[in-house]
Structure formats: structure tokens, C-alpha cells
Amino acid sequence: MHNSELHDVATALRTARLDRVPIPAPTKTWPGLDADRAFQVQQINVDHAVAGGDRVVGYKLGNIAKAMQDAFGLDQPDYGYLLATTFACEGTTLDRGRFIEPFVELEPAFVLRAHLRGPHLTVADVITAIDYVVPAIEIIDSRVQNWAIDLPDTLADNGSTGAVLLGGTPRRLTGLSLRDTPGALSFDGRRVVAGNTGAILGNPLAATAWLANRLAAYDIAFTPGQVILPGSCLAAVPLREQGHWSGTFAHLGTVEFDVHTA
Structure with a gap:
């Protein structure tokens, strides 16, 4: 694909x-779009x-x-940038109309106190770099x-980001068992789905090491204060x-928001 085509996708x-009008999968319109070129598209829009x-x-x-892979028909992880404008405050009301076809996920979030740069990072490096954990x-x-996405489609679309809400209960890693922390999402007081952080590549620390090592191929490093x-x-x-909506992790806390529909 030519650089002009990457800008067309972006x-x-x-x-x-x-x-808020979806398009056909970019891989259908631009068949030459692979994972690396899709990440270039992602970077074009982040730079913009x-x-x-x-x-x-x-x-x-x-x-x-x-x-998640079963739900969206993917067999590989996707990844993307987090932009400040993506974040909303917990306890606020979000407008359903700002999205196209949104889904809600519960996950831990790590805030860093040190740099992380791959390749060859280990879980020990990740543990050393984390300042605290919050529910998100x-x-x-x-x-x-x-x-209807393949991996290059969601990569080009910045990992299908919509919005992020961080909980206000920061915890240190010590005292947490992230290989076995139950979590659940509730809507209007009714539990709708439950899971365990052990499903995140064994634990989310390992997933973070994987992400940092993968993004090192694009000369990306994580810096202090990043989420x-x-x-x-x-x-x-x-x-x-x-x-x-309410999401709760055992021993980690709760994060909540309301949604308004017109």
C-alpha cells in the first residue's frame, strides 16, 4: 500500500x-492492509x-x-493508544449517542511510576514499574x-477504543493477587457478567509485559504516569x-457510570 492509501484509511x-456512521471493514476496501500497515494508520490518526x-x-x-476473542472472532490481541479525550470521570453520565455500537468491559488499570521499554521485558520488570492499580x-x-473485523481492521481503528473510566481506589500491587481476582459487571443492580483476572494471559502483569514487548517493535516505550x-x-x-453500570473487583474497588439515551 502507498502512503496516500494509509492516509485514506485514516x-x-x-x-x-x-x-458516528460505520464503514465497511478497511481490509475489504484496501486488501493490502496488514497488521503493520494498520498500526501506521492508527499512528496517523493519533498524530492528527x-x-x-x-x-x-x-x-x-x-x-x-x-x-473476548470468541466474542469478536479474533485469535490475536489488538492494541492501541489511549488519548486524554477518551477518558471520562466515574460517576458521570455518558451519552449513548456519542458511540456507534458500544460494549462495556471491566479491567484493571495500571498507572506507571517508571519507564517500560521492550523487547525482552519480564513480569518482574512490570511489577517494578507499576505505581498503583485501579479498577477501570x-x-x-x-x-x-x-x-465485522479482522486484526488489521481493529488495529487501524486504534483498538476499537471508545471511552475509559478509572476508579478512585488506587491500590499497591502488594496485597493483591492479580492471578486470581474476581470481577463482575452489573447493570441497574443486576449482575450481567463475571470473570477473573487470571483470564488475562494468566495475569494482567504478563499481559502488560506482552504489550510493551510488542510495541517495542514500533519504537514505543511506556513512561511514568501513563495508564x-x-x-x-x-x-x-x-x-x-x-x-x-457498576464494575467491581474483589479487594480492588468499584467504578460506576450512568448512560443516557435520547
Whole structure:
């Protein structure tokens, strides 16, 4: 693919996000789009956002748990940038209309106190670099029609990011057992899905090492203060109706938000 075609893909996805009108899978329109070229598309749109006043505040890993891969028909994780404008405050009300076809995920979030640069990082390196953990909700949303995505499609679409809410209960790693921390999502007081952080590549620390090592191929390193989302440990739940969402991890805390529909 020529560089101009990569910019065409980026523009199509950016327009779909702004207009909230999904497009056919980019891999169908641009058959030469592979994972590496798709990540270039992602970077084009991140650069565009930063030039417009946004900023990169971290990175995300998606579809790492089998429940997520089965749900979206993928057999490999995706990954993307976290932009400041993606974040919302817990306890606030989000407008369903800002999304296309959103799903709600519960996952831990790591805030870093040290640099992480791959390749060849280990879980020990990740443990040393983490300042604290908070519960997080990620709302994923695809600019691709009907979520009919292959890996390059979701990579080009910045890992299908929608919104991120961080909980206000920071915890140190000591005292937590992230290979075995139960979590659950509830809607209007009714539990809708449950899981365990052990489903995130054994534990989310290992998933973070995987992400840092993968992004090292693109000369990306994580820096102090950045937020790392290592992926959901449970199946994503469609966000359709007005109501109250709550996500809780044992020993880690709760993060909540409301959703409004017009």
C-alpha cells in the first residue's frame, strides 16, 4: 500500500468516528492492509489528534482473554493508544449517542511510576514499574460496520477504543493477587457478567509485559504516569439502554457510570 492509501484509511475511520456512521471493514476496501500497515494508520490518526490539542496518556491491550476473542472472532490481541479525550470521570453520565455500537468491559488499570521499554521485558520488570492499580471500565466501540473485523481492521481503528473510566481506589500491587481476582459487571443492580483476572494471559502483569514487548517493535516505550489497560477478563456487554453500570473487583474497588439515551 502507498502512503496516500494509509492516509485514506485514516481519514475514513476518523470521519466515521466523528459522524458516528460505520464503514465497511478497511481490509475489504484496501486488501493490502496488514497488521503493520494498520498500526501506521492508527499512528496517523493519533498524530492528527495530538496536533489538534489531544495528548497520549497510555496504551491498551484488547482481546487478550479467550472470552473476548470468541466474542469478536479474533485469535490475536489488538492494541492501541489511549488519548486524554477518551477518558471520562466515574460517576458521570455518558451519552449513548456519542458511540456507534458500544460494549462495556471491566479491567484493571495500571498507572506507571517508571519507564517500560521492550523487547525482552519480564513480569518482574512490570511489577517494578507499576505505581498503583485501579479498577477501570473501558467502553469499546468500532467504526467498522457490525464489528465485522479482522486484526488489521481493529488495529487501524486504534483498538476499537471508545471511552475509559478509572476508579478512585488506587491500590499497591502488594496485597493483591492479580492471578486470581474476581470481577463482575452489573447493570441497574443486576449482575450481567463475571470473570477473573487470571483470564488475562494468566495475569494482567504478563499481559502488560506482552504489550510493551510488542510495541517495542514500533519504537514505543511506556513512561511514568501513563495508564496501561491490559485487557478485559470477562466478556464485553452491549451498551444499549439507559441506566446505571457498576464494575467491581474483589479487594480492588468499584467504578460506576450512568448512560443516557435520547
